[in-house]
Amino acid sequence: MSAVPYPVLEPIIRRALEEDLSGGDVTSLSCIDADATARAVMRARxxxxxxxxxxxxxxxxxxxxxxRVEALKRDGDPLEGGDDVLAVSGNARTILMAERTALNFATHLSGVASLTARYVEAVAGTGAKISPTRKTLPGLRALQKAAVEAGGGSPHRFALGDAVMIKDNHIAASGGIAEAIERARKAGGHMRRISVEVDTLDQLDIALDAGPDVILLDNFSNKALAEAVTRNQGRAVLEASGGVNLSTVRGIAERGVDVISVGALTHSAPALDLGLDFEA
Structure with a gap:
């Protein structure tokens, strides 16, 4: 079963194909016989x-x-250079019409999964989870979030309606941290979790008194993160964010936070090099 339900997946793929095939494939139509057949393999490089x-x-x-299309690997499988990922056979023209769209999805999303796996490996043994943000490419959020999970990442809020996340501008517009949390609690009922972002330890103390489910520690130093964990005493889930990269993530995790959210997983992941090779 697909990680992304078919009713969500199919329109995304159709839009991508429509974009690429709006003028037809003049190269394949002019160079290749209409009845020519071929077999091709998508391969990791x-x-x-x-x-x-x-x-x-x-x-x-x-x-x-x-x-005839066959998956030779599954999402989340490790790849080495030279591994076959999928095979396709049939009309040569139509294979080529779909080639770039198929590769665009696979290279980008495998890149997201691969970068996520590097972060997950970097914090191994600390107990911290690596999670994505909503900094996703428009229209591709479902696929990018699924790719993060394929790489070992942990789910985060998918969209604005999933949970209350009170950030600095919400705080400024609502009159303060405690006020914003209280309003959210009254409006959301018992089924909706509440997260609040804080920038300082003083704000953390205010938030802890108000009792949110999650506190996002934004751009805290490692020393401040350790102090935040001490003050929290397990009352709220602590999420660290800001200034996170592969060289800093281990140190952040070692301070004892529960979750580390990383926007780069989706907005800056380099594509994984995959190619489609026709077999003789």
Whole structure:
């Protein structure tokens, strides 16, 4: 079963194909016989973690349902350079029509999963979870969030309606941390979790008195993170954010926070090098 439900996945792939095929594939139509057939393999050219394979498979199937497409790996599988990821066979023209769209999804999403896996490995043994943010590419959030999980990351809020997340501008507009939390608690009922962002230890103390479920420690130094964990005494889930990269994430995790959110997982992940090779 796809990590992204078909009713969500299919329109995304259709839009991408429509963008690429709006003028037809003049190269394939002019150079390749209409009845020519071929077999091609999507292959990893470097090590990483597979993701986005459902999107790649569906790219081929939507262009030509008669194509025979087979996944040779699953999302979350580790890849080495030279590993075969999927195979497709059938009409050569239609394989080429879908090639770039399939590769665009697979290379980008495998890149997201691969970068996530590096962060997860960097904090191994600390107990901290690596989580994405809403800094996703428009229209691709469902796929990018699934790719983070394929890389070992932990889910975060998907959209604005999933949980209350009170940030600095909400605090400024509502009159203060305690006021914002109280208003959110009254409006949200018992089923909705409340998170609040703080910038200082003094703000942390105010937040702790107000009793949110999650406190986001924004751009805290490692020393301040350790103090925040001490003051919290397990009352709220502590999430660290800001200034996180592969060289700093281990030190942040070692201070005892529960979650580390990293926007770069989705907005700055380099593509994983995959290619589609026709077999002789």
């Amino acid at each position: 470097e090590a990483g973690v597979a993701a986005g394979l459902d999107a790649a498979l569906l790219s081929f199937r939507l262009v030509e349902p008669s194509l």
